[in-house]
Amino acid sequence: MSTELKPDKVVDLKGLPCPMPVIQISQQIMTVAVGQVVEAITTDPGSLADFPAWAASTGQEIVGTDQAAGEIRFYVKRLH
């Protein structure tokens, strides 16, 4: 499902370990308009737990997650 999502912005976070992916997404999500989607690509397995936790705390939404070949893609929708 998530592969059909068209992101408004793509952020490459490959190779960045904790805590950088969540710090980056928290800043990048504010650069798009409310309702738009940011695609974040990480290689940090910890982000599988961190992104949903971040979204729950900050009130943003993960609308899709893709996992392939060591890369994790999150589609994050800015809700506010």
Place this chain on the structure above:
Amino acid sequence: MSTTQAAMEQQQQAAARMPAVENKISMVVFSGDLDKLLASLIIATGAVAMGMKVKLFFTFWGTAALRDPRKTARGKNLMSTMFGFMLPKGAPKVKLSKMNMGGMGSAMMKMLMKKKNVASLEEMLTLAGQLGVEICVCEMSMDLMGFKREEMIDYPNMKVCGVAAFLADAQTSRIQLFI
């Protein structure tokens, strides 16, 4: 009225005055160890990402990590000069709490961190400053160790404070940590 009664009344009055809890984290950074300092700063910067306000209270051994290796302070007495010499001069000099092995362990850890793209303590401090993490340095610790304000790092939001400042912040924080 007995003293216990008076104390209880005072506590009740204090509870009534208590301000509301904010989405904030207050942390005591007591340790001067590289590993614990890194953990403190990872939590601090992570908390900003989570939308929280962050205040770090550096005390005791932790204060040495905030010294600027390029700065010197004049007019110290013998004891302060000796302390200044024995304690790590800033973030690049702090050691691991375990497996330091005369500095070899710490050097190996730093090499590994670089290889794995993990931010150094200096980088984490810079990042924390950019993200708006506030730092309070314990006045008493600085005085004890003979550190002066002018030998500390240039940090955008750093103040000197005491225990009441920490407690006032801890009272209104969702999370309080001692590291």
